[in-house]
Amino acid sequence: ETGVTxxxxxxxxxxxxxxxxxxxxxxxxxxxxWYKQSAKKPLELMFVYSLEERVENNSVPSRFxxxxxxxxxxxxxxxxxxxxxxxxxxxxxxxxxxxxKDTQYFGPGTRLTVL
Amino acid sequence: QKEVEQDPGPLSVPEGAIVSLNCTxxxxxxxxxxxxxxxxxxxxxxxxxxxxxxxxxxxxxxxQVDKSSxxxxxxxxxSQPSDSATYLCAMKRNAGNxxxxxxxxxxxxxx
Numbered sequence: 001e002t003g004v005t006x007x008x009x010x011x012x013x014x015x016x017x018x019x020x021x022x023x024x025x026x027x028x029x030x031x032x033x034w035y036k037q038s039a040k041k042p043l044e045l046m047f048v049y050s051l052e053e054r055v056e057n058n059s060v061p062s063r064f065x066x067x068x069x070x071x072x073x074x075x076x077x078x079x080x081x082x083x084x085x086x087x088x089x090x091x092x093x094x095x096x097x098x099x100x101k102d103t104q105y106f107g108p109g110t111r112l113t114v115l
Numbered sequence: 116q117k118e119v120e121q122d123p124g125p126l127s128v129p130e131g132a133i134v135s136l137n138c139t140x141x142x143x144x145x146x147x148x149x150x151x152x153x154x155x156x157x158x159x160x161x162x163x164x165x166x167x168x169x170x171x172x173x174x175x176x177x178x179q180v181d182k183s184s185x186x187x188x189x190x191x192x193x194s195q196p197s198d199s200a201t202y203l204c205a206m207k208r209n210a211g212n213x214x215x216x217x218x219x220x221x222x223x224x225x226x
Contacts (some may be wrong), residue, residue: 004158031212040123043159043203043216050212090158094212102212106158108153 002026004107006091013081021076021110023091031096032074033104034066037088049074050096060104079115088112118142121204123215130226134191138204138217141185145206145215148180150189153201153219162202163189194224 004025013019025032026046031050035043048055049068056066063085074091088111092104123140128134138148147166151159163178165187167184169180177190187206191198204217 033212042117042119042121042216042218043205043214045213048212055213092158096212103161103164104214106160106210108156108158 002103004091004093006089006107006110009108010113012115013078014115015081015083017052018077018079018080021089021091022024022080023074023076023107025072025074025091025093025105025107027093029093029095029105030071031043031094031102032068032071032098033092033094034074035090035092035106036074037090037109039087043090046056046076056101081112083114086112086114116141117218118215119204119206119217122220123218125221125223127223127225128194128225130184130194130196132194132224134189134194134198134222134224136191136202136204136220136222138187138206139185140187140206140215142208142215143182143185144208146209147207148178149205149214149226150176150178151205151216153202153203155200164174191222194222196224196226198222199224 004030034046047066067075088109090109091107150163153224168182175192179188201219203219205214
């Protein structure tokens, strides 16, 4: 596997379900990100883990819970979601360096549908 | 007002045309500007990266930044059907790794 991989690629869940999205990066990076991409809206940064420190967008509901056990793996735990949470969830990684040119590389995304 | 504005399109052009894609932004703190290309059912991939004002060329692609007008552009010369995708502009402040994205412009290049 190369680059950034995400599983599953598609997920359909009910509002009472609990599920998790998984991301793995094979680039030796130190920072990982979760983004939400909804139709006709800009990519929205949800969470950042950089050198094991977590930064979050305060507008993200608590029904989304990230976990970063090490620098190569990132999870997004989902529970009691709403239909408006249906979107493409993208994972990205970067070197996480303090320098300005810290390029983010994206995975293919998980298409989530909440019924 | 959104921090970064981008016309959603779709923009339809014939093969071989010159394409101009644009973003405007409101925050003068942005210093680094990027263009990502996103094919259907794929994640975004970085196309161009520029710092401050000026032009940067890479093959058929030219990125232009005008900080005085808070306006950035991506030009595609000799456009190909394989260029059909959604193009996202992104930008960030001097430090940190928080990117702010535009909503994306969908481009269709017809053979």
